Ligand code: CTP
């Protein structure tokens with residue numbers, strides 16, 4: 001019979017997190033995808049739950065365990081992710097960490113066989129979930145996107161923040177060899193300033209971000 005844990009600064013808040021890649025099928029055995037392990041998004045979902053938030057984690061195809069206290073919804077495609085996000089609203093905050101495939105194609109019902117000519121894929125742009133949330137009547141009060149960039153990291157991410165209507169963009173410098181790695185170098189791009197963090201383990205990026213989110217939701221009650 002110890003002391004019960006403190007309720008946490010995000011108690012009573014609902015936070016939505018997307019994580020991992022999406023897979024856009026080409027045929028029953030092939031797909032289009034972005035590189036993403038899902039680890040940073042899962043760590044963020046876990047850190048938010050540890051601060052007491054009710055967390056809905058909408059996860060693309062990844063091989064990761066669900067963090068403690070997190071409600072997980074598994075999806076495959078961008079369209080499924082967009083639908084799952086819409087069903088999860090309202091939320092006080094949303095953190096969109098998923099590396100959503102930008103395009104999909106009409107999947108062939110049977111496996112495409114070699115030797116009948118090289119197939120051409122006709123691509124259709126996927127819905128942009130961040131833009132959808134930014135313009136929704138149920139827009140979360142704090143809307144956070146991620147941007148993995150290889151060059152001009154802060155410039156690209158600053159432009160993305162404005163274009164997509166996010167409150168913050170967490171700009172992730174992927175010029176080195178971080179894809180699937182354990183650490184991240186990020187900049188928090190806000191309307192008023194840019195905060196650059198030193199290279200940190202993904203777990204620490206997650207706990208710091210959860211702290212900032214708790215600060216902000218408390219300030220704006
Ligand atoms: N995002 C999204 N839905 C999409 C594409 C992206 O919600 N269909 C979100 C990502 O989860 C991320 C942010 O938007 O939070 C930025 O994603 P990114 O791929 O960097 O931006 P894009 O606008 O797709 O630009 P790019 O051409 O650089 O891929």
Ligand code: CA
Pocket residue numbers: 100101102
């Ligand atoms: Ca993209």
